[in-house]
Amino acid sequence: MTRLDDFLEPLDRGIWEVAVPKETVTEPLDTGWKKSPINVPSPGTIACLRKGRFHVHETEDEWRVHLDRYDPAVHPLLHLIDDAPLLLMISDTFMTLVADTKRTGIRRTADLLKTQRFIWHEQVLAGLLLCLVGIFIISNPFSFFRSLVEQIIPLTIICLALFLLVRPLRTRLPERYQAIDISRGMGILGAGIFAFFLPLALWILLILGILAAWMIASAAMLLFRVAKGRHAVPEGFYSRMVTGIVSLVLAVLLFVSPAGVIGLLVWVLGDITLLLGITLCINGLRLRRWMNPVTAGEAGR
Incomplete structure (x- = not known):
């Protein structure tokens, strides 16, 4: 055993x-x-x-x-800084999406059909929609950033608040937990409403501050471990050294050319969205191809 x-x-x-x-x-x-x-x-x-x-x-x-x-x-903060630096998350997301588009191995169709959440044409439609969104983000990075901070983020916060406020009414949680959800929901709802009135300049300062702190802290911890030698970086000496150096360079550029770095990060977000859309389209078309033999087999019975 x-x-x-x-x-x-x-x-x-x-x-x-x-x-x-x-x-x-x-x-x-x-x-x-x-x-x-x-x-x-x-x-x-x-x-x-x-x-x-x-x-x-x-x-x-x-x-x-x-x-x-x-x-x-x-x-949680040390984990985010050292185990999951921003550049590592971006690069691994790209590599995972690329690997998914090239994937050839597949579980048998019968198993796939049991676990597949969407049928193939819904995946293709969702993929096409994400491709269009990705192209829009890449073509209009600053317009998207403005919409993101002035509309999308506040609306997302409000939706989260509404979920917390409605959940006690839809579930049989103990009264103590219902009160916690309602109090959290009211607080988050207030934050979402307040976010609508934050000026764009304050949003930019807030986001730049968070990104700069994250990247500087990640660079410091990664390079400090690299300086100790290979034994201190079992996950990959050179990859972590490059991640630390690039994180530090980007953090400096945030102060030198904040608009340029924001544009670059939004452009990366657009690329990830576009690649995710392409992945969904490819997987949807593959699912259609895998389903054809099953459909033909059932028709012949």
Whole structure:
């Protein structure tokens, strides 16, 4: 009887990641493993779970586990700065989307149809819509940024507030939790309404301040570890060194040419949106092709 935890000892000896074939794990994951809602994207990942600093990416055939430097439940800011710097999140998102467009392996159609959330034409339509949005963002980065901070962000905050306010009425939560949801919802609703009246200049200062602090802190921690030598950077010495240097350069450019850096980041967002749309279109068309043999087989019965 083997558990996933039985294979994780190499991580304590400086190994960055262990890949454990699923057939070697005979016991289900214990209750200490919790679903991780936000993760740096990686190709082939079905789900992500955490257990303290252990972070597992589940794929079709294996568990890929690495050891984060900080537990996000205990040190969320340090985890964001060191384990998930902004440039790493952007680059891994690009690589994951590109890998998805090139993916050839697939579970059998019968299994796919059980787990597929949208039928193929809905994926294609959603992909085309995202492609159009991505093209608009790339073509009009500053117009989109203005709409983002003056309309999209406040509306998103208000929608979150309404969800928290409505949830107690739709669920049978204990009265204490209902009061917590309502109080949080009212506070977030007030923040959303207030956000509508924030001037654009203040939004820019706020976003620039957050980005600069994030990138400077990430650069400092990454380069400090790089200076200690390879043993301090098991996840990749040169990749983390480049990430730290580029983060520092971008942070400096935020003060030298803030409009240019904002335009660059919005352009990257547009590229990611466009690539996501292309990925959905390709996957939708593949799904159609995979469904054809099943449809033909059922028609012949």
